[in-house]
Amino acid sequence: MVEIRFHGRGGQGTVVASKVLADAIAKEGNWVQAYPEFGVERRGSPVVAFIRIDDKRIYDKSRIYAPDHVVVLDPTLVEAIDITEGLKEGGTIIINTDRKPDEFPFRGRFDVRTVHATEIAVKHKLGNLAAPIVNTAITGAVVKVLGLTKLESLAQAIREAIAIKPEDNVKAAQEAYERA
Amino acid sequence: MVEIRFHGRGGQGTVVASKVLADAIAKEGNWVQAYPEFGVERRGSPVVAFIRIDDKRIYDKSRIYAPDHVVVLDPTLVEAIDITEGLKEGGTIIINTDRKPDEFPFRGRFDVRTVHATEIAVKHKLGNLAAPIVNTAITGAVVKVLGLTKLESLAQAIREAIAIKPEDNVKAAQEAYERA
Amino acid sequence: MKKVIMGNHALSYGAMLSRAQVIPAYPITPQTQVVELLSEMCASKTLDAKFIKVESEHSAMASCISASAAGARTFTATSAQGLALMHEMLHWASGGRHPVVLGNINRAMAPGWSIWTDQNDSLSERDTGWMQFYCSSNQEVLDSVIQAYKVGEALMIPAMVILDAFALSHTYEVVEIPEQDKVDAFLPPFKPEIRLTPDDPHAFGGLTGPEHYFELRYKLQKDMEKAPALIEGTGLEFERLFGRRLGLVDEYKCGDADLLFVSSGTAGYTANVAVDLLRDEGIKAGNLRMRVVRPFPFETVRRILGKAKKAAVVDRNISYGHHGIFYQEVKSALYGVKKAPPVFGYITGLGGRDITPDTFKEIAAHALAKDGPDEEIVWIGVKR
Amino acid sequence: MKKVIMGNHALSYGAMLSRAQVIPAYPITPQTQVVELLSEMCASKTLDAKFIKVESEHSAMASCISASAAGARTFTATSAQGLALMHEMLHWASGGRHPVVLGNINRAMAPGWSIWTDQNDSLSERDTGWMQFYCSSNQEVLDSVIQAYKVGEALMIPAMVILDAFALSHTYEVVEIPEQDKVDAFLPPFKPEIRLTPDDPHAFGGLTGPEHYFELRYKLQKDMEKAPALIEGTGLEFERLFGRRLGLVDEYKCGDADLLFVSSGTAGYTANVAVDLLRDEGIKAGNLRMRVVRPFPFETVRRILGKAKKAAVVDRNISYGHHGIFYQEVKSALYGVKKAPPVFGYITGLGGRDITPDTFKEIAAHALAKDGPDEEIVWIGVKR
Amino acid sequence: MKKDKKMTLTLPAEELMSPGHLACQGCGATLAMRYMLKALGQRTVLCIPACCWAVIDGPYPYSCLDAPIYHCAFETAASTATGVKAGLEMTGDTETTVVAWAGDGGTFDIGIQALSGAAERNDDIIYVCYDNEAYMNTGIQRSSATPYGAWTTTTPVKHFKDRPKKDIVAIMAAHRIPYIATASVSHPEDFVKKMKKAKAIKGTRFFHVFAPCPTGWKSRPDDSVKLARLAVQNAYFPLFEIEDGEKVTINLKLKEKKPVADYIRLQGRFRHLSEAHIAAIQDEVDARWARLLKSC
Amino acid sequence: MKKDKKMTLTLPAEELMSPGHLACQGCGATLAMRYMLKALGQRTVLCIPACCWAVIDGPYPYSCLDAPIYHCAFETAASTATGVKAGLEMTGDTETTVVAWAGDGGTFDIGIQALSGAAERNDDIIYVCYDNEAYMNTGIQRSSATPYGAWTTTTPVKHFKDRPKKDIVAIMAAHRIPYIATASVSHPEDFVKKMKKAKAIKGTRFFHVFAPCPTGWKSRPDDSVKLARLAVQNAYFPLFEIEDGEKVTINLKLKEKKPVADYIRLQGRFRHLSEAHIAAIQDEVDARWARLLKSC
């Protein structure tokens, strides 16, 4: 069983990211569960989503307290909140940032990876610099780093889930996959 | 235990008659229960009310099916419906009418008494001939015939219950008492 | 002072003597006389209360709740459809800890339209966190209103005083109306510790996350669990002042009974008549009348029924797809009690079908003929 | 076709595949996605239905009822406050024999405002004459909607399909979406014998006196009593067509269990995880997940629990002043059953407090340490 | 008697209401129903919430009407009608007229939300409110349609109704629905004509029908039609239509209005009113009439 | 910076709302509350039903307001306020202002019955509807306040809202309550002035407050005040008062109205509209404005 937590902001599509990833994983025949934090999401406020993956039916419907990995969509969150809470020792942290992994204080305890998803998103015209839509791009990086599913399945999942500019989103994910 | 049924029409104060009587009886220390037919009362439609009297607490809350006596406030009902239904053999029937007891077909099986409560009511200016208010007058006759309580208690009960022209109502009851 | 009054007026007098301060109410047959008399009392200043002529029962309960939050003693009355329309607000009153008192006239739920009695309206509110007092006489109605305030305000839990349509609501009986000063001595003014006022501003009932909700509801149940003892104690105090005692249940010849009826409402009194008739026939019957259903009097029921040879639970209600509700709950309470008797479940009298002493005799005959129940539900009086 | 969808959308797909014709609905967290998707489907003609944007849940259910009376298949969905606001109309749907299907997202009742799960909203409707199906996965949600129409329309009884807030409503899972033609083969169009039409004019639901009401309600209960067998049969038929079986309950390692959990909703699946963990520790645990609560599956519960050594009923709900509702009803069902086991009652998870495998392990430890229950209610996870 | 002369029937002969029903003697609400059905004909579904008509129709298993009825919950006349219309349409019947038929209490008070919702959606129903100015079925309690000054059991003489009658027509007009009409049982021809007109319109149509109630008004049963007529003639209840919330047409122009006192004095519910009270009522009626004239 | 110059505060300085609350960035509803409390002061009880404000205030055991609040059921803002007023009066507090504070959904739809009832009784409360034109708290579903043309999750682009916005002010005016006002977060001085005026009046007072919602309108958070201002300036949401249901006063006279298109184009919820649609909206706004001018 693998458990992942996503950090983003209200309005950034954090839940969609987790959902698309779940979709992609299911395409390979695995069992998967994705869910948002059970709360009130407000534009701008920090939000969380989760996925749980297993090769057999998942009966456990309780919440995830100790994820294996953490994905951070918005780099400013790293300072605003404790994104490592509950994260298993040695777990992976994937951050959307232009900074280097070793610029982060928790570098030692966890395996930090960075990808500049914002840049990729903007390049593919997904939102603008003030409000980039990074959620699909980051999934490419996650698939690369954690190897949960095939890139092709992710592309397929994005095409099914995203109504506006699906191909640009796929391309962003692909580029993030390559750069991660 | 004594059980009495009252017949009248919607709007004629049949329930009030039973209630006033119950009141008067309670004044002598007896236990008593009075209740209307459990239905929808409509102006003009035949309606029924009941009282149940005992010298000990009355636990029985079921309906009265076989009354000891029947009181008829409106003489036209005698033809319209079966006022003797369930009445115990030999029970008393008190009818507001100017006719004689032996003019009624059920005379043999029951003890029929008549009193012209309408005349008495009109005389005491309780309503008018088209719509006389006979309910208090008839209680006087009932008290006389069945001897359930003292006339004075009835008078008291009427005074307490009737807001408009209480004394005239008392007088009507007294006169009916005398004439019954 | 003794007066011959109808059950509905017993509710009104109860509210008046309790000095209810805010009375939002909406008419419904067979409750109308309750509000008519109260509105009369308010108009004539016999009662210093604000009568609010709301446009629905939903609003009636909403106004009761917030007036109670503001620190006023509140009363309303309704029946069947009206109670059902309040359902969301019933949950609200208990969850918000507002000791509203509500008189409910038991009437069968539509459709078809019925104005006649059965208990499905109030019993289908058994899970809303209200105390429920079922009455069998007009005296009990009046006394229960006063006691409901006393217990409810001590625990900050709302309470329903419940009476059968017509068989009580419209039936005139002799009632001793207590004196106001004695009632005042028994029931002090309502002074909640926390109330809605700019002098001490709080937000009531905001968003309550998984970290806190559970505890608040735990408190509600724990306070409910205090109610049985408090009801008994209040009954004793009331008896000292007024000479009449009401407890969780009413036992009629239960001590030596071979067959115990479990009954409620007006049928709970008619059962006594049947007990006497059966005893005349040499059958040792008894009657356990349930006055309080919420909180369920577990200990009392176990103590009394635990000693019986057989119990026949008579329900004027049904939880469709399950059993009669008293039957269900009595069995549940007795589960695991050593030597608990066979318990039979009867359903009768829905939609105002009359329940007579004969109904109970038929039930007794059925129960006495069997060792234990062999049907989920025994129907009495249905035309099959 | 397999799809990863959220529980709310499983409801929408269920309604779409069942070809619901009239969908009056009102939004409430956490149900909104159900109606959003349905309104999208209606706008894009994926579904040929009339979506009515009512101004309240009360009106939603009123419109469902009358559209059903007119012969249309109807669907709505709601949660907590919305369900509560429908209460009067829930009685109406069942009493009027209208087989509406309603999706309810289990959310705790206010106040304080909660959007998180517990079962008090739907269980406090247990006495309204609706069938209730509690689901543990999104697949089950979708399948249950289709089955609910099949069973409901056969018996002319409405049904609720119930899922936990967030833990199911907002959780994405892999769901097999059946093909429309197969669903059509399983579920024929709704063609009630009697419907509201000028071609055969009848007055529905008029005033019904004590001479008739009782019998009509007797019929409702008798039809409810047919439901358990029909639900099992429908489950078998569904399995033949779709390869998935759903019955009254779901047994997980019950056969040889020394300790049986009785559970429901998403906790009813989490319990399975705990069963495996306990078995790893050498404790023979099992889990009886209650899928259907109305009609209560008396026989099944007696058969399975009758063989257990101990039962631990886990309630995410409470009837204040009584017990957890499953606990109450299970004990009631087992009353008088020979060799029925000691039954423990646990309350946990109110207002969305999480229920984890550890919760069940704590419960197991408690139950295994005692011969029988020595408290009315055992609270798990409350901060005391 | 002129044997040869033909009877003059100014209303359709078809009778969809049979006798044997449970209305009081002289009930205006019953006349209203009779007229409406004459106008709409048998292909009409009625949705009747709790109100006198829920009883008048007759108990299970009977009905005095030859049109199908859904007896619905008190507060749901409009939402029930909406559901029926949708249900019929989805099962292939687009022709049948669906009517919500409710009392003033079920319309002005407990049912106003469902009505407002239906009007906002412009649901294709005719909503008829027969107004007897109180909750009569439950024994004469005030509603928000009860006029200023009236006694009811919840507005006792000592504290009679002190608020004016809610202006339901203005409220509905503010919803800008396609058709609104007032009607009176004293003017059945006008009633039938407007109802037929309404039948041909699509969307939400609203009727406010004046229906005297001898039981609740403490009036003589034989005065019912007379009272209704007086109310029209003294502009207490003028007859008019409003199309699309804007276009107002007065159906019965009044050259001179009769005094309201004539009308008031025939009713026991107003017995306690002083001359001053009646003068105040007259003023209010005059003001309303002036507003109406202005709005045309 | 001119160090000596005094700050100009055009609103009362007293702050009864603290930061830390849970509104989205740029929330208009939050500004509305801030202004209202500045006008009414701390001796005010708020009754807040389900709506964004039920969340904004903060979760148990916190509150961002310094006035007492009763968080009430969605449909009960008015009846809760009525109860509070009665409860306070019966316990000796006749001074405190009682306010029902609800969203458009809680006012136009599910709460309209309770509101209509309170207005009919002329209960002594101030009812404020902050209008963000949809059910926002549940994630942007249409309400009957949603304007023609708008996207919401229940009026998808393929089938956008095709009914006009319900005219709540006209409906309330038909109730003839003593005071009605519209207000906008772009004009806080006007808002505060009218709220103070309302405070001094007895009976039911109704405010319709325009409160942009960037989340639901798909607009930029920094445009919230600008949008509100545009709506006032183009007569999409004119500022006016109605006394006793009759006397209409326009608070901000418009010499020339800005085109509605400027306003529409700033909002994602209208993105799908064609020029023709926008022209239709302009016509509707013009017609409403003409009606308003006529009614003065």
Add this chain to the structure above:
Amino acid sequence: MKEKKAKRIVYRSEREMPLMVISVGSQTHNLTGAWRNIRPEIDLEKCLKCGICWKFCPEPAIEIVDERPVVDYDYCKGCGICAEECPAKCIVMAEERK
């Protein structure tokens, strides 16, 4: 139109009843003439055949038979509206036999 003067329906068993709460009979079994204590009597000689009595009877208990108004006393409740409204004043309300 449902059967004129229908019979009262008596169900002896729930099996005879329809599943739903629906009407299957007409109210005409209910002879509301019993409610009446004054009765309208039409003087046909004076009658104008205007149909007004027919129009305003709330039951309706006036039928047009052979071009003239006939009161059906089985149903007439004796409200008196016909007499009050008759322009020819040819209907009198007589007392029922006491």
Add this chain to the structure above:
Amino acid sequence: MKEKKAKRIVYRSEREMPLMVISVGSQTHNLTGAWRNIRPEIDLEKCLKCGICWKFCPEPAIEIVDERPVVDYDYCKGCGICAEECPAKCIVMAEERK
């Protein structure tokens, strides 16, 4: 006014909680500055002291200190209204450090 920058309340037991669902603390424990990804910076040199930024801040996160507007970054959510409305255009929205 409730305590400025109040502490978060932590209940360890139901006994510590009030009986009713009532607030006993201020929301100021909730530092909504964390929501911000752009920050308003006021160029006080250009400021007109008109108070408009203060007036239109929805939090409110602008205080008047010593006769000038000061943003409280603990709470400012970065909505940008102040910058948009400032007549002197002396507020700029700068990016937060990424």
